[in-house]
Amino acid sequence: MSIQIGQPLPDIEIKTIADGRIEPARTGALFAGRKAVLFAVPGAFTPTCSEKHLPGYVQHVGEFQARGVDVFCLAVNDAYVMQAWAASQQVPPGLMLLADGNADFTRALGLERDGSAYGMGLRARRFALYAEDGVVRQLHVEAPGEFRVSSAEAMLAALAG
Incomplete structure (x- = not known):
């Protein structure tokens, strides 16, 4: 069963990629005391993830930051792949990638x-x-093969409304 609204995010060790550096962290500490959007992609360097999903958040990260919201991108890839993907996508400061190898x-x-x-x-x-x-306040999971409810634009609209 998937996590539900009102439940705390699990506290798991993960690798973070920010400003070109790979660091270990615990998700409990990463999300404590902050407002955050966490979006997940099936894989770094895959078509929709590289052409639409991550680029939307790269484009709109400033709008999230203006609302006091930090942005995290999760993928089941190793930290070195995520580091290379961040560099290739020109991920700006303020958008942290999480490698869940x-x-x-x-x-x-x-x-x-x-x-x-x-x-x-x-x-x-x-x-x-x-x-x-x-603690999860909103959860938007895509149907297989779709890309609508987890986009940066959809999340900005969900936070506004």
């Missing part, structure tokens, strides 16, 4: 999917959530 955090959220049919193994479902002080 073994899918520990993704599985704890209950938002994993089996991409074995596509040679991808276990991956994150495409989703976006809004959390305050580590």
